[in-house]
Amino acid sequence: MQKQEYTITVYTENQIGLLNRIAIIFSRRKINIESLNTSPSEIDSVHRFTIVINESEEVVRKVCRQIEKQVEVLKVYYNTNDEIIWQELALYKVPTDIIATEVKVERLLSQHGAKAVVIRKDYTVFEVAGQREETDNFIKVLEPYGLIEFVRSARIAIIKNSEGFHKKLSEFEYKEPGEEAIENEFLNQNEEVFSM
Amino acid sequence: METLELAAEKIETRKNTTISGGQAVLEAFLYEGVDTIFGYPGGAIMPIYDALYDYNDKLTHILVRHEQGAIHAAQGYARVSGRTGVVFATSGPGATNLVTGLADAMIDSTPVVCITGQVFAHLLGTDAFQETDVINITTPVTKWNYQVTDATEIPAVLAKAFYIAGSGRPGPVLIDITKNAQLQLFNYEGYKKCDHIRSYRPKPIIRREYVEQAAELINNAERPFVIFGQGVILGKAEKEFAAFIEKAGIPSAWTIMGMSAIPTYHPLAVGMLGMHGNYGPNVLTNECDVLIAVGMRFDDRVTGRLDKYAKQAKVIHLDIDPSEIDKNVKTTVPVWGDCKETLPMLTELVQQKTHTGWLNKFKEYQKKEDEKCINPELNPVTDDLTMGEVINLLNELTNGDAVIVTDVGQHQMVACRYAKYNQSKSNITSGGLGTMGFALPTAIGAKYGAPERTVVAIAGDGGIQMTIQELGTVMQFKTDIKILILNNQFLGMVRQWQQLFHEKRYSFVNITSPDFVQVAKGYYIDGQKVSERARLKEALKTMLDHKGSYLLEVMVGKENNVFPMVPQGRGVSEIILSKEEL
Numbered sequence: 192m193q194k195q196e197y198t199i200t201v202y203t204e205n206q207i208g209l210l211n212r213i214a215i216i217f218s219r220r221k222i223n224i225e226s227l228n229t230s231p232s233e234i235d236s237v238h239r240f241t242i243v244i245n246e247s248e249e250v251v252r253k254v255c256r257q258i259e260k261q262v263e264v265l266k267v268y269y270n271t272n273d274e275i276i277w278q279e280l281a282l283y284k285v286p287t288d289i290i291a292t293e294v295k296v297e298r299l300l301s302q303h304g305a306k307a308v309v310i311r312k313d314y315t316v317f318e319v320a321g322q323r324e325e326t327d328n329f330i331k332v333l334e335p336y337g338l339i340e341f342v343r344s345a346r347i348a349i350i351k352n353s354e355g356f357h358k359k360l361s362e363f364e365y366k367e368p369g370e371e372a373i374e375n376e377f378l379n380q381n382e383e384v385f386s387m
Numbered sequence: 388m389e390t391l392e393l394a395a396e397k398i399e400t401r402k403n404t405t406i407s408g409g410q411a412v413l414e415a416f417l418y419e420g421v422d423t424i425f426g427y428p429g430g431a432i433m434p435i436y437d438a439l440y441d442y443n444d445k446l447t448h449i450l451v452r453h454e455q456g457a458i459h460a461a462q463g464y465a466r467v468s469g470r471t472g473v474v475f476a477t478s479g480p481g482a483t484n485l486v487t488g489l490a491d492a493m494i495d496s497t498p499v500v501c502i503t504g505q506v507f508a509h510l511l512g513t514d515a516f517q518e519t520d521v522i523n524i525t526t527p528v529t530k531w532n533y534q535v536t537d538a539t540e541i542p543a544v545l546a547k548a549f550y551i552a553g554s555g556r557p558g559p560v561l562i563d564i565t566k567n568a569q570l571q572l573f574n575y576e577g578y579k580k581c582d583h584i585r586s587y588r589p590k591p592i593i594r595r596e597y598v599e600q601a602a603e604l605i606n607n608a609e610r611p612f613v614i615f616g617q618g619v620i621l622g623k624a625e626k627e628f629a630a631f632i633e634k635a636g637i638p639s640a641w642t643i644m645g646m647s648a649i650p651t652y653h654p655l656a657v658g659m660l661g662m663h664g665n666y667g668p669n670v671l672t673n674e675c676d677v678l679i680a681v682g683m684r685f686d687d688r689v690t691g692r693l694d695k696y697a698k699q700a701k702v703i704h705l706d707i708d709p710s711e712i713d714k715n716v717k718t719t720v721p722v723w724g725d726c727k728e729t730l731p732m733l734t735e736l737v738q739q740k741t742h743t744g745w746l747n748k749f750k751e752y753q754k755k756e757d758e759k760c761i762n763p764e765l766n767p768v769t770d771d772l773t774m775g776e777v778i779n780l781l782n783e784l785t786n787g788d789a790v791i792v793t794d795v796g797q798h799q800m801v802a803c804r805y806a807k808y809n810q811s812k813s814n815i816t817s818g819g820l821g822t823m824g825f826a827l828p829t830a831i832g833a834k835y836g837a838p839e840r841t842v843v844a845i846a847g848d849g850g851i852q853m854t855i856q857e858l859g860t861v862m863q864f865k866t867d868i869k870i871l872i873l874n875n876q877f878l879g880m881v882r883q884w885q886q887l888f889h890e891k892r893y894s895f896v897n898i899t900s901p902d903f904v905q906v907a908k909g910y911y912i913d914g915q916k917v918s919e920r921a922r923l924k925e926a927l928k929t930m931l932d933h934k935g936s937y938l939l940e941v942m943v944g945k946e947n948n949v950f951p952m953v954p955q956g957r958g959v960s961e962i963i964l965s966k967e968e969l
Binding site: 208212252 | 531584710713
């Protein structure tokens with residue numbers, strides 16, 4: 192079966208160690224994770240992972256079932272690129288003196304759908320939200336003008352066919368509120384804790 | 388039940404009192420009906436052991452000789468009793484020594500709760516003495532794990548641990564508790580059993596339409612064949628299973644893990660599947676028209692080459708774990724759910740039938756196997772003893788009532804091929820992981836899980852040496868187990884493969900052994916060694932009749948092979964009965 196890009200969406204509890212539990216399902220099978228984003232969903236206690244891998248559907252389906260089997264995982268979806276709207280966010284830092292004198296900045300921004308996030312005397316930071324091709328293009332554009340630093344976020348994706356997701360999630364949380372992750376309160380408190 | 392009620396009463400008196408984290412762990416155990424703990428103390432778990440000092444009358448603690456022994460014992464306890472096994476180990480090496488047992492329990496779906504001590508919370512990540520990142524080491528081999536740094540979490544976390552370990556498809560759970568949390572005093576508000584976690588669905592919802600489709604396939608089948616695994620035992624569905632196959636009149640074969648779920652003498656029982664399983668079940672897998680898999684996971688040792696496995700058959704797969712459906716074998720009708728519930732639904736819908744002609748086909752193959760493999764094994768022409776005749780005599784003497792715990796290798800395959808069982812939960816073996824060293828510690832635990840039953844540990848000369856230190860546990864606690872060593876002076880299974888597939892290049896399979904009887908004697912355990920046929924039965928009888936533990940070493944033929952065999956990379960119907968057929 193043909194390999195292609197799949198975007199896996201995972202809703203989980205917000206618990207320490209869950210990232211590892213999910214990540215090792217891929218590494219155990221020697222599957223490379225192309226991109227991984229994890230952050231709270233619209234509900235604080237529920238996290239949403241967006242994972243991109245390149246695999247055949249058969250493999251992706253089996254991997255998703257293994258993820259869903261984890262005790263603290265709520266739900267897993269997988270989609271091809273046709274079935275999602277996806278974006279990455281990229282930031283570009285360039286020297287202000289060069290960019291301001293050598294380029295028509297307004298045109299540049301409108302051409303690439305970019306915007307300036309910070310403008311300082313010494314440097315300027317632009318932002319582009321888009322697909323890989325678009326963020327890559329803008330690197331090429333800025334390179335001749337002394338690009339200082341570049342960073343790209345993981346992919347985030349909206350599933351086209353996601354009727355009722357938000358409502359279901361809200362109702363779920365309302366019926367049974369999630370538990371907060373309990374962190375270690377004792378790090379760097381050596382003096383206050385009895386030790387052997 | 389009585390212990391549970393007592394525990395509940397006790398919990399009432401404890402309510403709203405100040406207790407330590409260590410005590411909270413033991414209170415949870417009482418409430419969960421735990422009676423036996425297998426463990427080994429150490430620095431980071433001392434507060435729990437200190438608390439245990441006051442619970443001596445309610446909880447039995449078995450001090451093992453190595454933490455691997457503790458978790459195997461807990462597995463043995465769980466497998467024979469159907470209850471969750473419990474383990475204590477300290478941080479660092481204590482915890483890492485559990486890893487093999489966790490992996491074994493994970494792959495064989497055994498409910499175990501391990502409590503490991505951990506360094507003080509403020510020392511986490513500092514390379515403190517005996518600090519190891521136990522949570523991350525054990526993540527791939529636990530159903531769930533959790534680190535506690537605050538004592539107030541303990542009651543709820545332990546409740547979750549027991550619930551997760553024992554529900555759905557069972558598995559091992561590890562709770563790592565930092566020393567400060569064990570020492571910490573807190574206001575105890577009582578213990579509440581967990582019966583629901585919002586993100587966890589232990590049983591998938593049964594889809595009635597699939598049950599109906601399955602019944603229709605079965606009713607229209609001419610050559611239906613049932614293959615079953617440990618799911619029947621874990622689901623406590625032995626009766627429901629027997630009712631199903633009896634009504635539909637379907638010949639049934641077991642995986643190594645499903646063995647003993649129905650008595651071996653059941654008229655529809657046709658034997659064992661897999662690499663060293665019986666001839667008929669393997670060959671006829673590729674001749675049945677409907678294959679009904681119940682609580683089994685199509686392991687590669689069962690299926691052989693997948694592209695030559697049951698291609699002609701429509702496949703019905705009953706399993707509680709949705710991720711098992713279509714994992715290895717494509718299913719025609721998936722029946723998600725607990726087989727305790729789905730089997731009766733199916734039984735109701737299937738027609739009363741007998742498949743005499745089809746069943747006779749299994750008997751024909753059985754005859755051929757008897758002739759080529761079983762008769763020579765049971766009536767050898769040489770003076771060398773065979774493993775098969777030892778097991779056969781053992782059956783005769785125990786009437787199939789013993790719990791048999793095997794190690795891994797040739798003796799394991801022979802024991803599973805020849806042992807007879809009357810009741811469920813009698814065959815305890817390391818199926819998925821193939822853990823050598825499993826038998827002795829697991830048998831110890833099995834004895835505590837089923838004290839009224841005879842427990843026989845069967846091991847090879849290789850495997851017994853991997854965990855032989857547990858003779859110390861047997862000595863100290865006078866655990867009444869019978870240890871049967873089948874000594875062929877080789878790592879027999881690897882030797883067999885080297886003979887068959889590596890031109891007899893015997894590479895490091897020649898293993899020497901100590902005088903096992905003398906070793907046992909050193910542990911104050913009686914024993915003897917036999918190598919003559921004439922003395923074998925008497926020796927086995929002496930072992931079984933002996934009051935207390937006993938070690939019997941039987942010298943068997945050095946280069947005997949286990950047949951039939953589905954060679955790796957071949958289909959199940961390409962099973963061979965002798966090396967000449969290779």
